[in-house]
Amino acid sequence: MAPVNVSVIYYSATGNVHALARAAVEGAEKAGATVRLRKVRELAPPEAIDSVPAWARHIQDTADVEVADLDDLSWADAVLFGTPTRFGNVASQLKAFIDTAGPLWQQGRLADKVVSAFTATGTAHGGQESTILALSNTFYHWGGIIVPPGYTDPVQFRTGNPYGTSYVSGAGGSNGLPGEEVLQAARHQARRVTETAAALKAGRAA
Numbered sequence: 001m002a003p004v005n006v007s008v009i010y011y012s013a014t015g016n017v018h019a020l021a022r023a024a025v026e027g028a029e030k031a032g033a034t035v036r037l038r039k040v041r042e043l044a045p046p047e048a049i050d051s052v053p054a055w056a057r058h059i060q061d062t063a064d065v066e067v068a069d070l071d072d073l074s075w076a077d078a079v080l081f082g083t084p085t086r087f088g089n090v091a092s093q094l095k096a097f098i099d100t101a102g103p104l105w106q107q108g109r110l111a112d113k114v115v116s117a118f119t120a121t122g123t124a125h126g127g128q129e130s131t132i133l134a135l136s137n138t139f140y141h142w143g144g145i146i147v148p149p150g151y152t153d154p155v156q157f158r159t160g161n162p163y164g165t166s167y168v169s170g171a172g173g174s175n176g177l178p179g180e181e182v183l184q185a186a187r188h189q190a191r192r193v194t195e196t197a198a199a200l201k202a203g204r205a206a
């Protein structure tokens with residue numbers, strides 16, 4: 001397999017999407033990719049963060065994760081984006097990072113990248129698909145090659161979201177952090193993204 005570069009770029013306030021992102025890193029690495037895990041910059045004011053203990057704690061716990069910059073996009077053959085659902089949509093922190101990518105887009109340097117997305121919601125019908133599809137709007141503009149997980153692995157029939165790995169964290173996080181099954185789905189999604197990017201890279205080089 002041609003070696004590929006994969007960036008996993010995410011926002012997470014209380015750790016659910018971060019756990020999915022780490023599983024995506026594992027899946028991509030296992031498939032042979034060189035992987036960068038990157039969080040996007042936090043934009044919320046300190047008083048908002050401090051009012052939610054799990055949020056403040058998560059920021060401390062992930063202090064060692066590097067903050068995403070544009071090189072993490074241009075370097076990558078494939079990018080997996082993770083975001084919690086915010087009112088059925090992408091978190092503003094991730095969107096703000098994406099909106100810094102105009103210069104890369106203008107130079108055509110976002111075209112032909114393999115892209116995919118995953119999310120977490122509080123409730124089962126709280127907008128997982130709408131969030132992932134909202135990210136897809138951006139991918140179309142980039143000329144990205146969207147690789148969804150579909151039902152391409154038995155785990156997809158158990159976790160059930162062909163658009164992208166999705167976790168239901170429950171009211172106030174009552175379900176705890178993502179368990180093994182959904183982490184397996186995230187690994188599968190990243191493996192599929194990596195293998196697709198590798199096949200494209202090899203095909204283009206031939």
Ligand SMILES: Cc1cc2nc3c(=O)[nH]c(=O)nc-3n(C[C@H](O)[C@H](O)[C@H](O)COP(=O)(O)O)c2cc1C
Nearest residue numbers: 012013014015016017084087088121122123126169
């Ligand atoms: C401002 C805000 C808006 C949210 N909107 C939704 C929503 O539309 N649907 C939903 O199911 N959960 C919603 N949630 C819950 C989060 O999506 C959920 O807790 C998610 O698991 C958080 O991921 P994280 O732990 O990675 O931050 C919202 C949470 C916040 C703070």
